Amino acid sequence: MRKVVFGKPGAFFDLFERRPGQIKTNMHYCPGCGHGILHKLIAEALSDLDMQKDTIMVWPVGCSVFGYYYFDAPGISVPHGRAPAVATGIVRSRPDFNVVCYQGDGDLAAIGLNELIQAANRGENITVLFVNNATYGMTGGQMAPTTLPGQKTQTSPYGRSIENEGYPMKICEMVSALDSPVYVERVALSTPAHIRKARAALRKAFSYTKEKKGFSLVEFLSACPVNLKMSAEESDKWIQEKMIAHFPLGIYKDVGADRNPKTPATPEYDKAIVKDILYPQDDELGAGAVPADDFIFKIKCAGFGGQGILSMGLMIAEAAHQQGFQVTWLPSYGPEMRGGTANCSVVVSSRKIPSPIVEKADLMIIFSQLAMDKFKNGMEDGGTMIYDENNVVSLGEKPANCRIIGMNASEIAKNLGDARIANTLMLGAMSVFMRRISRSSFLKAIRKSFARKEKVLDINLRAFGEGEKTISKAVAEKI
Amino acid sequence: MPEEKEMRILLKGNDAVIYGALLASCDCFFGYPITPASEIAHSAALLFPKLGRVFLQAESEIAAINMVFGAAAAGRIAMTASSGLGISLKQECVSYMATSEMPGVIVDVMRGGPGLGNIGPEQGDYNQVVKGGGHGNYKCIVLAPDSPQEMCDFTYLAFDLAEKYRTPVYVLSDGVIGQMLESVKLPPPREKRQSPEWSLTGPGRANYVTSIFLDHDDLESVNIKLQRKYSEIAANEQSCESFMTDGAEIVLVAYGISARIAKNAVSNLRRDGVKAGLLRPTTLFPFPVREISLAAEKASHLVSVELSNGQMIDDIRLAISCRRPVHLCSRMGGNMPSETEIESFCRKILRGGAA
Incomplete structure (x- = not known):
């Protein structure tokens, strides 16, 4: 038979040096409180399972906020309810460590319920130890989500009313309903027999964490004699007789045997590999220097969402970049993904561009009646506007001192075989008025834009050529 | 590999953030969707896993x-990105991080407010980001980019500052700078960051992280230590771009998109013989007090051009101890002043009109 050695568990400090003040040998908990029992179970388990060297304890806001005073293990005090989120940050960045959250019922089941449920649902490789004593202890005995019906607290002085506050929150039942968690059990700290079960449950959870199996939750029904206004014995009896009736003990879920250990990726910092992934490919680079003159050209493209207005602007920007110009592209960004208004501003210059905002456009491309009405007065003197005759019914009062050219872009696009290429057609048309950017730069931009849509590249290249031709003809006819 | 001088690519400001972060050897990105900052999370989702680094969409701001706090405590450096109302939600934890001296990077792409506001560009987060924002006596370093290039560079720099001063660092941007596309020259990849000695994964088991100090003297000591750090930051890290300020009679002060519009206005005014100049703070905490104070020696008027209700203007007045009149040229709600608006505002002031 194994010899039983009585003594302090190895994971407790001999002296609680982290605790300020004179008292270095005692815990700050009240007589009869469940935290002391659970702390001892944890300290024993950390030693026995050889987890002390690589386990981080995450401490809540509540009576156990000072848990790190006692454990010879790294600890962190975190915002109220957020332990599972902080634990996620720890375990995702250092998956080689074991992470244990220690939370009370206010912290876990009220303010931090979302963090708990979401971490459980992601299957984070952590253990959450949930101390349910049916009250807010540290703040002085207010009602918790787990306060029993009829139980009197500072904020339920007439007893918790089902009508007003609903039934106690059943955390194990909720968490075990999810697919991801590995292990969920509810135990009690009210009798030696229950404590033995609690000890086993805790060790099972820790083992799963150590084996990287995923998320474990153990709920401990625990006494708070001071706030229950009972003796320690009465409190334990109250758990036995009242609490367990509302919170049935037992294993709610245990699928650890079926789960493979998690295998997180290894982060890469090798400079050559980082460059390879992030640095631009040859076709993303601009061609180089352009003459450092005062050239600046402002373009506005406008229509409705789905007409390819923004991507048209991007192609102009890319072509200018390829040519070696400085360029800015700024989209209007709306909550409407499709069908709403869309416009973008493009500024091309041989120097650094101060403002990306186009107040007066040298060139304007208009694809809808709404856009025409909204932007037609934003033309620079001597500027050019090209509009889609198929989508603009009326010009209204023409802006003065500028050239306005209509083009049946949508119709030509349809005849070419695809209404969606109207934007590339317009790009071809507008390129005629932007001779500082070569035809080959525009074609390169189109190729890049459709690099992942090979099927439609040809028709877009044709549309570009058709746009150039149509507009040249229109201009010639007018002259 | 092409020559360095050619290494420019077109990037959106929001995408450039992630290039800066990865090249700075950021370990993890934790994000939550919000317009107009979402592309930062999109880019992170695409690129972090390619380098085996952690991307996780969190359940909330x-x-x-x-x-981010957890990763920092574990000795890794992480970032998040959001906007306005999302930043408000984060403030409690930022206060914890500042107090327990945990590094991290937060990008705020400001949108219209208050309330749910809209998704247009605004600069109404100035106070909540530059002045601490959460509870208690803390501040964060705040960098203010005005281009995709600076979105990349300042994010890159933010990690070094966060690590150096053990503090959260903000990159404070706006909808326009986040959404706009411009060419960017990428910085060189940085070495892998070593897990610091103070981290929870540090040597032995001695380290712990906390921000609760029940003893008043203990907490006061923590506060004093923090204030010393902020003084050191204020002495070392002020940064400001000066544009046409030589002999300027009227000096505009603006950051982010406001500064880019103001540059056009200043150029136009100079062309017409009006002696205008622009100071563009690129750090908001620390505020570039030295340069602004110097400019006020010569200028007769200062103008705060901001997309907010007069938030930065307070810092300008403090910087110059109210020695000169400081006027507010502002738009709100997602609107921006046009360059002509700014020009006429300045002309009116110089004619002796009220601001």
Whole structure:
């Protein structure tokens, strides 16, 4: 038979040096409180399972906020309810460590319920130890989500009313309903027999964490004699007789045997590999220097969402970049993904561009009646506007001192075989008025834009050529 | 590999953030969707896993920053990105991070407010980001980019500052700078960051992280230590771009998109013989007090051009101890002043009109 050695568990400090003040040998908990029992179970388990060297304890806001005073293990005090989120940050960045959250019922089941449920649902490789004593202890005995019906607290002085506050929150039942968690059990700290079960449950959870199996939750029904206004014995009896009736003990879920250990990726910092992934490919680079003159050209493209207005602007920007110009592209960004208004501003210059905002456009491309009405007065003197005759019914009062050219872009696009290429057609048309950017730069931009849509590249290249031709003809006819 | 001088690519400001972060050897990104900052998370989702680094979409703004806190405590450096109302939600944890001296990077792409506001560009987060924002006596370093290039560079720099001063660092941007596309020259990849000695994964088991100090003297000591750090930051890290300020009679002060519009206005005014100049703070905490104070020696008027209700203007007045009149040229709600608006505002002031 194994010899039983009585003594302090190895994971407790001999002296609680982290605790300020004179008292270095005692815990700050009240007589009869469940935290002391659970702390001892944890300290024993950390030693026995050889987890002390690589386990981080995450401490809540509540009576156990000072848990790190006692454990010879790294600890962190975190915002109220957020332990599972902080634990996620720890375990995702250092998956080689074991992470244990220690939370009370206010912290876990009220303010931090979302963090708990979401971490459980992601299957984070952590253990959450949930101390349910049916009250807010540290703040002085207010009602918790787990306060029993009829139980009197500072904020339920007439007893918790089902009508007003609903039934106690059943955390194990909720968490075990999810697919991801590995292990969920509810135990009690009210009798030696229950404590033995609690000890086993805790060790099972820790083992799963150590084996990287995923998320474990153990709920401990625990006494708070001071706030229950009972003796320690009465409190334990109250758990036995009242609490367990509302919170049935037992294993709610245990699928650890079926789960493979998690295998997180290894982060890469090798400079050559980082460059390879992030640095631009040859076709993303601009061609180089352009003459450092005062050239600046402002373009506005406008229509409705789905007409390819923004991507048209991007192609102009890319072509200018390829040519070696400085360029800015700024989209209007709306909550409407499709069908709403869309416009973008493009500024091309041989120097650094101060403002990306186009107040007066040298060139304007208009694809809808709404856009025409909204932007037609934003033309620079001597500027050019090209509009889609198929989508603009009326010009209204023409802006003065500028050239306005209509083009049946949508119709030509349809005849070419695809209404969606109207934007590339317009790009071809507008390129005629932007001779500082070569035809080959525009074609390169189109190729890049459709690099992942090979099927439609040809028709877009044709549309570009058709746009150039149509507009040249229109201009010639007018002259 | 092409020559360095050619290494420019077109990037959106929001995408450039992630290039800066990865090249700075950021370990983890924890995000939550919000317009107009979402592309930062999109880019992170695409690129972090390619380098085996951690990308996780959190369940909330609050969870995202708490994950950043956790990673920092574990000796890794992480970031998150959001906008306005999302930043408000993060403030409690930022206060914890500042107090327990945990590094991290937060990008705020400001949108219209208050309330749910809209998704247009605004600069109404100035106070909540530059002045601490959460509870208690803390501040964060705040960098203010005005281009995709600076979105990349300042994010890159933010990690070094966060690590150096053990503090959260903000990159404070706006909808326009986040959404706009411009060419960017990428910085060189940085070495892998070593896990610091103070981290929870540090040597032995001695380290712990906390921000609760029940003893008043203990907490006061923590506060004093923090204030010393902020003084050191204020002495070392002020940064400001000066544009046409030589002999300027009227000096505009603006950051982010406001500064880019103001540059056009200043150029136009100079062309017409009006002696205008622009100071563009690129750090908001620390505020570039030295340069602004110097400019006020010569200028007769200062103008705060901001997309907010007069938030930065307070810092300008403090910087110059109210020695000169400081006027507010502002738009709100997602609107921006046109360059002509700014020009006429300045002309009116110089004619002796009220601001």
